[in-house]
Every structure is written in structure tokens, then in C-alpha cells.
Amino acid sequence: MVSAQIAAVAIFLVMFLLLVLEKFPRHLVTLACGLATLVIVFGICMHDPAAVAESLSFQSFLSPTFWYSLGEVETTTGINWETILFIAGMMIMVEGMAKSGFFRWLCIRLARMVHFKPAPLFILFMILSAALSMFIDSITVIMFLAAVTVELAQILRLSPTPLILAEIFCANLGGSATMCGDPPNIIIGASLGYSFFDFITNTGLIALAALVLVVPYFYFFFRKHLVPAFPQGESPVSFPQPREAITSKRSFLLSCLIFAAAVVLLITHAQTGLTVATIGVVIGVVTLLAAGKDAPSLLRRLDYATLLFFIGLFIAVSGLEYTGVLDLLAQFIQYVSGGNVYIMVAIIIWGSALASAFIDNIPFAATMIPVIRTLSQVQGVELQTLAWALSVGTDIGGSATPIGASANVVGTSIAAKNGYPVTWGQYCKAQAPATILVLVVATVIIFVRYL
Template identity: 60%
Template sequence: MTAQIIAVIIFALMFVMIIIDKIPRHFVTLGCGLATIGIVFGACMKSTDAIMQTLNIKSIFTPDFWIVSGQAEESSSGINWATIIFIAGMMVMVEGMARAGFFRWLCLTIAKAVKYKVMPILVTFMLMSAVLSMFIDSITVILFLAAVTVELSQLLKFNPVPMVLSEIFCANLGGSATMCGDPPNIIIGTALGYSFADFLTNTGLIAGIALVFIIIFFYFVFKKELSANRSAEVDPSTYPNPSEAIESKKDFIISTVIFIIAVVLLVTHAQTGLTVAFIGVAIAVITLVTSFKHIGYIMKRVDYKTLLFFIGLFIVVGGLEQTGVLEIIAGFIEKICGGNVFAMVLIIMWVSAVASAFVDNIPFAATMVPVIKTLAATTPGADLSVLAYGLSIGTDIGGSATPIGASANVVGTSVISKAGHPVGWGKYCKSAIPATAIVLTIAMIVIKLRYF
């Protein structure tokens, strides 16, 4: 009982400190992780096994961690090393692509294709944001997309805020469509053994349907604001040339090929038996070998703080799991649902959405994975995959509702604020909350029609 109480206190303290955001969040999770190991596992439980199971280092040295036959990999409790290694590998690839000018070239090429007209740019950039975020971390997508949007807004004389807000939402929506699109999905997929195709044919269907409605929604919501200065004259000769973004054609071609290889490996990993950890390492090695002269530059730009954040987070959640707290939560959800599995899915989705609107959706997803595993095992008729997809949609889309709900939101609003266009909660939520409600309503309908 004492171990459970302390584990909950450490977890709650971690969440509060992340929300307050006064201390770097990787220090917060690592500190709380050390407290979990020392106080909960050491002083209270006096269990070396709990520590070893949570650190989960042995799993890295098993053959199934890298290549599996038949069934997809499933991580045990504790630190999900597959998630961390995969994200690290994709970070290396993305930094290589960014250095080669891939993202800026893509944005300018699309803008040129629609003849630099504002409303077509809005629609195409929303589509591009969603599609890129299916394969690349949404933070990176928004970082470059928002920067190019600000550049174009200065040239074409329009307010960049509506366009960037639309791009942020579509990045989170696109990220919900695949296993590698958003960190919560990577956590869910690697922990439960779901493939890229599993997500694409389930959450991807919901995201695809919702994207159509969201593009129409943002088009009409922001049309008047984006068309306000349409009469302003712009000299066509000042339009940027996409080719200017490419400093080295060789590096650009190589980074593009590596990206295609990564996509192919991810799409086929259920058939090949290659785990996401293997794919992450392979892509990182290929990137570094082909960019040998720039290894120092690429490695310096990798976001190590996020990787450390994940490690600490998994340890704290492991404390809740080892002490049985998550089983208690699962039992409570099962009790209030009264055996109604559809109600259970809706509760998981909506609670995840509301929680993720105010707290980081990554720790919430990591916390809920063991909960839905317990629910599926103890509730007659409950399908783990349906619970998982409900959790995925809830965390990914709920995080879009407020400026602090997801990392992409923070990055996007920061970019336009630095450009002289600060975005308050009122401005952000005015369009984001209705859009979030639209997607969650569509998700409810699809889940009901498809699974019940």
C-alpha cells in the first residue's frame, strides 16, 4: 500500500512539474524515475526484480527485439527501448534531410505549383502537413512548414497565424494515422505489437475521413482572414525559387532515397519481420555513412533531451505498473462501464482527449497502455486493438485542442510568435476546439459502425 501511494505521488509530481514547465522536462522525468527506483522499488518494495523488469535492458539483447518471425514484437513492462531507439534513428534521418534542404524545397515547390495563391497554399500545406506527419515526427514537420509559411506571408502579404494553426492541427491528425506518426502511437504500437499497416487501416481510416472535413472547416473559418490583403500588389519576380533551398544536389538525392527506404521498411516491417528498433538503427547508420563529412553536425542536432525524457517517463510509469496502481485504474474503468465495451472505448478516447489537451499526451499514452491491456484481459468481449485505437485517436487529437497539448503546437506557435504574430489561448482554441470535436465525433461514428 505504501509503495502504491508513493508511486502515485511521484507520478502526480512529475505531471505537475511538466505542466508548470519551470524545469526542463527531461530533468523532471529522470529525477522522478530515480526516485521511483530508489524509494518505491528499493526502500518500499525491496525488489531487485522490479528494478530489472522496469529498466528492461535484457530485452535489447534478445533476437526478437531486432527481428521477429510471424508475430510483431511486444515489449515487456518498463522502458520501451524499441520506441526510444526508433525515434533516435528517425531523428538522425530527419536532421540529414533538413541539412540537405529537403523540407524547404518541398514547401516552396508546392507553393510554386499553386502559383503562390494564398487559399490554394492553405489547402496544399494542410495536406502536406498531414502526409509528412504520417512518416516524420510532427515537431519537425511544423518547424519547417511554419518557417516557410512565415516567409511566404511576408512576401504575399497575408497573416500567417491562421495557416500555421491549420498546419499544426493537420500535423497531429496525420500523425494519428500511422504507427510512426506521433510518439503516443509509437509507444502503443511497440508495446502491443501492432504494425504500420494495422494503424493505417484503422486509425488511418478515421484520420483520412476526418482530414476531408477538417480542410473544409479551416478553409471557411480562415477564408475571410487570409483574403483580407489579397488586393496588395506583389512582384512575381520576388517569388523564391525552390532550387535555392538545395545547396548540394548529391546530398539532396541521397536524403530523398534514404527517406523512401525508411517508408518502405516501415510499411513492410510486418512482412519482413524487421522491428522498428532495427529500422531505426539501419536508417541512422545509412544516414551517417552517406553523410560522413557532416556526422558531427547531424549528431549535435539530435534531440537527446527528448530521448532522456522518454527513459525517465517509462521508469515512472513502470512504478505504477509494478505496484498494481494501473490494475486498480483498469478495474475502476471496467466497473463504471458495466461491461459495455463500446462505452469503455468512448471513455478511454474522450478521457484521453481531454487529458491530452492540458498535459503532454506522451506520458498519458505511456500510462494508459498497461491499463487497456488489463481491461482487454479482464473484460469479456473487449478487443485490445479497438481499445488501443481509441486511445491513439484520443491522445493524438486531444492534444490539438490547446497550445500546450502537443509538442507540435508549442513549436508552431513559437515560430510565428518570434515572427511578430503572438498567439494567445483565445485565438488558438477558437478554431482548434471545434476542429477537435469534429474529429472525435467522426471517430465515434467510425468506431461504432466498424467494430460494434
């Protein structure tokens, strides 16, 4: 078993190193490491074909609870196909929405509501970023919001950087509020059997409390940058019109309907019994049917690399799980905390936040799920408490540095492409205090509410 443990850890460390170095596409890295786990850890070291089957988890498709489940859902290990199907379905829906001009229309429509005035626009775009990220992946939200922000900032003669930085933070915060907002939450929810409602009433409330604090924080932090630099007597010539954003009225209306249906299905999935896998498949299929002859182009644009990345990642993590390495990590956390549940929860929140600030929070969350499961069993701590601590830590911690979360990379990249490079110092000066503020609030809420 020791040789299997060493092999699993070595494969995992190599995977992390290669992901950081970015020499190879990240899906190839996780797939190769996943394959190495199957062959070396389960095959050569453990001689355990059952572990291979369990890690690939194909049998989960045959389980009725994979598609429909009311009440308790069994926790899963190995490849979490529920997560994969859900992400794929949402990706198809988002592609359809983007093609119809929905996001640009929404941004400009709301900007017009506040007459393109910088300070209200700043606050509105923060809230919009958080609200959209609750249902759509934060990369897509920032991709569209930052592009419109740059366009409007140029017209208003403002630097777009403060707006983009605030939007990034709120996108990560909004993503932490729901099960479908951020990949770590999808993995946590699908692996531990939590519903959309579970997330919104727990991490959602924490995110709301945090939003109430960070909106004024960012406003006061950046207020001096929200003054347009027009020469006296000059004002912007014209602003974009929302209707110009819509590429096709029919597909725009269909996109709005499908998005609304997805939101309803997600909010009610604990009541309807439809699992996120079913919702993903339904939303994806309906979007493709609505797209008609554009369906093949939507499918071609699907981000297969991300889906393959997840598959490889789940297998590599299962190597650590089956060999008991993650149990050792759980024992270590238990030892450090001395069995004190407050310290244990604090380690999970702050440790996850620190790790997520520098490394991809998706592999981190996937690795930590079996750890909190073990901690819960051994220590008798409510699993949900540890799950919310992990969710908040990974989602919020990622905001602290420019590389902590995907939305940060996309947002700062869009700013730089438009001539506003964002340095680490510039980024962290604004985001790190906000991250610490939110983590303190989250720690207090979790301590008071659950312990």
C-alpha cells in the same frame, strides 16, 4: 504494497507537476523521478530487485524478437528500448534531411505548383502537413512548414496565423495515421506489438475520413483571411526558388533516398519481420554513413534530452504498473462504464482527448497502455479496439489547445516570433470545434467498425 503504491503515485504526480511548471529541464525531471521509482518504490518499499531489472529492461536487447519478429510480438513493460532506438534513428535521418534543405525545397516546390495562390496554397499545405507527419515527427514538420508559411505570407501580405493553425491541426491528424507519426503511437505500437500496417488500416482510415472533413472546415473558417492585402495594381515582386533551398545536391539526393527507404521499410515491416528498433538503427547508421565527415555534427545535434525524457518516463510509469495502481485505474474505468463496452471505449477516446488537450500526451499514453491491456483481459474487449481509441484520443485531443501537443507550441511560437501572437481564445476558436468534429467521427467509426 500500499506504501509502494502511495510512493509510485506520489512520484508520478510530482513528475507531472514539475513537467507543467517547467522549472527544470523535462528530461532531468523524468530521470530523477525514474530513479526515485527504482530506489524508493522497487528498492525500499518492495525489496524487489527483479522489478528493477524488468523496469530497466536491458534484457530486451538480447531477445531475437527485439530485432526481428514475424507474427505475434510479446507486449513489453518498463523502458521501451524499441521506441527509444526508433526515435533516435528517425531523429538522425530528419537532421540529415533538414541540413540538406529537403523540407524547405519541398514546401516551396509545392507552393510554386499552385502559383503561390493563397487558397490552393492553404489547402495544399494542410495536406502536405498531414502527409509529412505520417512519417516524420510533427515538431520538425511544423518547424519547417511554419517558417516557409510565414515567409510566403509576408510576400503575399497575408496573416500567417490561419495557415499555421490549419497546418498544426493537420500535422497532429497525420501523426495519428501511422505508427511512426506521433510519439504516443510509437509507444502504443512498440509496447503492444502492432505494425505500421495495423495503424494505417485502422487509425489511418479514421485520419483520412477526418482530413476530408477538416480541410473544408478550415477553408470556410479562414476563407476571409486568405485574401492578399495588396494595394490596387500591386503584386509581389518575387517568390523564393526551390533550388535555392538545397544546400548540397549530393546530400539532398541521399536524404531523399534514405527517406524513401525508411518509408518502404516501415510500410513493409510486418512482412520483412524487421522491428521498428532495427529500422531505427538501420536508418540512423545509413544516414551517418552518408553524411561522411558531417556525421559527428549530426550526432551532436541529436536531441538526447528527448531520448532521456522517454527513458525516465518509462521507468516512472513502470512504478505505477508494478504496484498495481494502473490496475486500480482500469477497475475504476470498468466500474464507471458498468461493463458496457461502448461507454468504456467512449471514456478512453474522450478521456484521453480531454487529458491530452491540457497535459503532455506522451506520459498520458505511456500510462494508459497497461490500463487498456488490463481492461482488455478483464472485460474481453479486443485490445486493438482500445488501442485505436487511445491512439486517436491522445493524438487528436492534443490539437484542441495551444499546449496540447508539441506541434501546437512550435507553430504558435513561430507565428508569435514573427509578430503574430496567438491567444488561447484565438487558437481554441478555430481548433476546438475541429477537434470535437474529428473525435465524433472517430467515435462513430470505432463503434461501427469494431463493436
